[in-house]
Amino acid sequence: MRMRAVFGLGWLCVAPLLAAAAAPDAWVPARWPWSDPQSLELLDSSPVNCLLLQSWTPELLASAQKRGVIALALIAPGGDPVAAARQALRSSVGGLVLEGDFPEAATTAIRQAAGAVPIIQLTARSHMALGSSAPILGTYQGLWPGISDEHADSHSAGPSGSTWIDTNTGFLRAVRAWGASTIWIASQPPPNTVITTARYLQAVADAAMSGARWVLALDRDFASRLARRDADAVASWGRISALLRYFESHPEWRAMREFGKLAVIQDPAKGGLVSGGILDMIAVKHTPVIPVPRQRLAPGALEGASMAVNVDPDSLTPEQKEILRSFTRSGGALLTGPPGWKDSSPPGERITLDKAELDRLNDIWRDVNSMIGRRNLGVRLFNVSSMLSNVLASADGKTEVVQLVNYSDYPVEDVTVHFLGSYKRATLLTPEGLEKNLDIYSTEEGSGVDIAKVGVCATIKLEP
Amino acid sequence: MTRREWIALLSAAPFAKLVRAVPSGLPPAAPVAIAKCASYDEDLNARLASMFDQLGGLEKLVRNKTVTVKINMTGSPGVRFQGRAPAMTHYVHPKLMGSAAYLMSRAGAKRIRFVESSWATGGPLEDVMLDSGWNVRQLQSAAPGVEFENTNALGKGKRYARFTVPGSAYMYPAYDLNHAYQETDVFVSFAKLKNHATCGVTLSLKNCFGILPASIYGDSAGVDEPNESPTDGRLHVGHEGKRQPSKSAPQELHFGANHDPGYRVPHIVADLSAARPIDLAIIDGVETVAGGEGPWIRGIRMVQPGVLIAGLNPVCTDAVAAAVMGYNPRATRGTAPFQTCDNTLLLAEGHGVGTTDLSRIDVRGVSIEKALYRFDAHA
Numbered sequence: 001m002r003m004r005a006v007f008g009l010g011w012l013c014v015a016p017l018l019a020a021a022a023a024p025d026a027w028v029p030a031r032w033p034w035s036d037p038q039s040l041e042l043l044d045s046s047p048v049n050c051l052l053l054q055s056w057t058p059e060l061l062a063s064a065q066k067r068g069v070i071a072l073a074l075i076a077p078g079g080d081p082v083a084a085a086r087q088a089l090r091s092s093v094g095g096l097v098l099e100g101d102f103p104e105a106a107t108t109a110i111r112q113a114a115g116a117v118p119i120i121q122l123t124a125r126s127h128m129a130l131g132s133s134a135p136i137l138g139t140y141q142g143l144w145p146g147i148s149d150e151h152a153d154s155h156s157a158g159p160s161g162s163t164w165i166d167t168n169t170g171f172l173r174a175v176r177a178w179g180a181s182t183i184w185i186a187s188q189p190p191p192n193t194v195i196t197t198a199r200y201l202q203a204v205a206d207a208a209m210s211g212a213r214w215v216l217a218l219d220r221d222f223a224s225r226l227a228r229r230d231a232d233a234v235a236s237w238g239r240i241s242a243l244l245r246y247f248e249s250h251p252e253w254r255a256m257r258e259f260g261k262l263a264v265i266q267d268p269a270k271g272g273l274v275s276g277g278i279l280d281m282i283a284v285k286h287t288p289v290i291p292v293p294r295q296r297l298a299p300g301a302l303e304g305a306s307m308a309v310n311v312d313p314d315s316l317t318p319e320q321k322e323i324l325r326s327f328t329r330s331g332g333a334l335l336t337g338p339p340g341w342k343d344s345s346p347p348g349e350r351i352t353l354d355k356a357e358l359d360r361l362n363d364i365w366r367d368v369n370s371m372i373g374r375r376n377l378g379v380r381l382f383n384v385s386s387m388l389s390n391v392l393a394s395a396d397g398k399t400e401v402v403q404l405v406n407y408s409d410y411p412v413e414d415v416t417v418h419f420l421g422s423y424k425r426a427t428l429l430t431p432e433g434l435e436k437n438l439d440i441y442s443t444e445e446g447s448g449v450d451i452a453k454v455g456v457c458a459t460i461k462l463e464p
Numbered sequence: 465m466t467r468r469e470w471i472a473l474l475s476a477a478p479f480a481k482l483v484r485a486v487p488s489g490l491p492p493a494a495p496v497a498i499a500k501c502a503s504y505d506e507d508l509n510a511r512l513a514s515m516f517d518q519l520g521g522l523e524k525l526v527r528n529k530t531v532t533v534k535i536n537m538t539g540s541p542g543v544r545f546q547g548r549a550p551a552m553t554h555y556v557h558p559k560l561m562g563s564a565a566y567l568m569s570r571a572g573a574k575r576i577r578f579v580e581s582s583w584a585t586g587g588p589l590e591d592v593m594l595d596s597g598w599n600v601r602q603l604q605s606a607a608p609g610v611e612f613e614n615t616n617a618l619g620k621g622k623r624y625a626r627f628t629v630p631g632s633a634y635m636y637p638a639y640d641l642n643h644a645y646q647e648t649d650v651f652v653s654f655a656k657l658k659n660h661a662t663c664g665v666t667l668s669l670k671n672c673f674g675i676l677p678a679s680i681y682g683d684s685a686g687v688d689e690p691n692e693s694p695t696d697g698r699l700h701v702g703h704e705g706k707r708q709p710s711k712s713a714p715q716e717l718h719f720g721a722n723h724d725p726g727y728r729v730p731h732i733v734a735d736l737s738a739a740r741p742i743d744l745a746i747i748d749g750v751e752t753v754a755g756g757e758g759p760w761i762r763g764i765r766m767v768q769p770g771v772l773i774a775g776l777n778p779v780c781t782d783a784v785a786a787a788v789m790g791y792n793p794r795a796t797r798g799t800a801p802f803q804t805c806d807n808t809l810l811l812a813e814g815h816g817v818g819t820t821d822l823s824r825i826d827v828r829g830v831s832i833e834k835a836l837y838r839f840d841a842h843a
Contacts, residue, residue, distance in 0.1 A: 370693070382591065382594030383596060384595075385541070385595070386547070413597055415597075
């Protein structure tokens, strides 16, 4: 795993040139399929302020700069990427995005050519520079979030099963456990697929609820309709922009960290960065979870947790094993993988598990499922089968937010949320502009609130 | 004098006496009430109260009694038809349950316990209700003494209760059930008016297939002893006869003789109706589904029959309900809606539980003709 900063001190030197532009951690990115300056009119109503460009014109770059919008040139690994980067730099783009996995020599040469110009790398998940000081960590590998069609047939077989949701949240939380970098997930729209507005909204919210940013990427049909200002497409663009604005207007949520009583110790070099693995399986059960990278299992890493899952016990050092012994001695419940069970990542650059790998994962999942049951490990949610959630806490531990994202195409009604502990104030916030105090009632475990309806997403803010 | 008082006067006879005296050998008949109810936003208290009055009043049945109400919450609350709330499709509606609880309490019931063997879990029933979008606190406050119990395992009890099938059992000589089915004075089956892929219709009788605990009769049941953390349905034991229930419970009489769910499930249901008699049947046909019992059945569709049906005998009540659905309640295998199964109602009649003969059943309130909603015609 490479752990290298892509932003050097030189970035500070170029800052005056981009005085009008936002800092990288405030960049709201979109793959921009147009090169005409008129296209930037769409940004009038959007918080998007960072464009990823495959092609551009001087007029577009000038217009972007005038608007304080950062224009980044996309460089692909094929052909001569160094020459392509130099050409982009000559046209005064605001930075480079290296999308794909480049030979080390090419990356070095591009970095040298770029000097102080910022470079963002969108790599395979397994090549992300985890733990680096880069303000932005990105990957081109993401699932297009939504309710999975793969299991649709099983719904006709019997009164069983709950909905499986394709999500990047487990992966995003695993990466966030490494540090404060802003994470970009830059999937391309799936080919030959009609993508509804709801799916775009779900993709944005899926990333944002874990403090990451979905790099907006419009499918060809939507982009062409939007280019000719088709009314439906403009309305959809407005809804997407409103949702982006909702999350961007709360930067404090991005700074908050995952909260819960369950910790999962997993190595990102093994199964820690896959989608559909242990972390996502726990998420589908609506159990808050704190990923602890195996490499970062140090004294204090399990503070606040009452349960821990050690996915691959053989990979721990003696010191780390002692930390877990200490955890159990102090009353924590620890589940370890079955004897001989080893965590592993899928071969190649695959980010999801195939059936055989899932069957293998079941060896440990059955025990995890049994251990966590339906216990309240931070929050319990009811009537949320088409939703996922994330619980975040502020650094001082005083404020918590529960992010709710609905992956179905219809609103979810009558959601119940039970919290651990007592709170004096619970506020419901939605992208539609609602900000409402919720009635808090006592439950066996602490307190609870009821929410009448959730569209694409909602946030519950809890204060003592 | 109000209409309700007038009806109550006419129906002053105790519930038990309302079961018509019949010549020896004939299964008993009891009155069935039908009411029109277009939506769950109507005055459900008034609708149900009127029906209970037509049946002779609740008071004689429930005063100072513990009432156990088996509701229909089939399948996982996460599996939904077109994303709709389960109570609008295949679950009974909590508003109706709240009204029934209120009326029972007003009639003097000291404890009202809602029970269901929740899909694939032994956890609290309240959790499943919350997962269904129900307001449990509201339901609990409908009346004093409202309780909930998931009967899919031992639950709050210390041991299972054994219910012996009187006479000649079809499938099992006796069934081991959650204590709630024994520790009660009155047993109510609160069902949904629906088709059923395996049994043709699911009404108050078939609703009680769900009293079997998956801890003993489930796919994940223990071989020797119950598994108190069931994780599956009852396919292997109940539907298919691929395995016996836990050895702690009475075993199947002719194990291996028949693996046809269309034979097995109706016979088990009929056994249960004799072993654990139903004192009151209530059927929610306000909004429901046709073509199957839940969203996992291909081709189901939303329907709004707009009816409520209640009766003191489950076979009579189901016979009237089947007629309201446009079916002959005495139809035999091969005829709609029993194309691929035996008729549960006739099997229960064979156990002497009640009659399916509509000519012997006193239908009160709205007539069958006026309530008729042909389920097969609304395809």
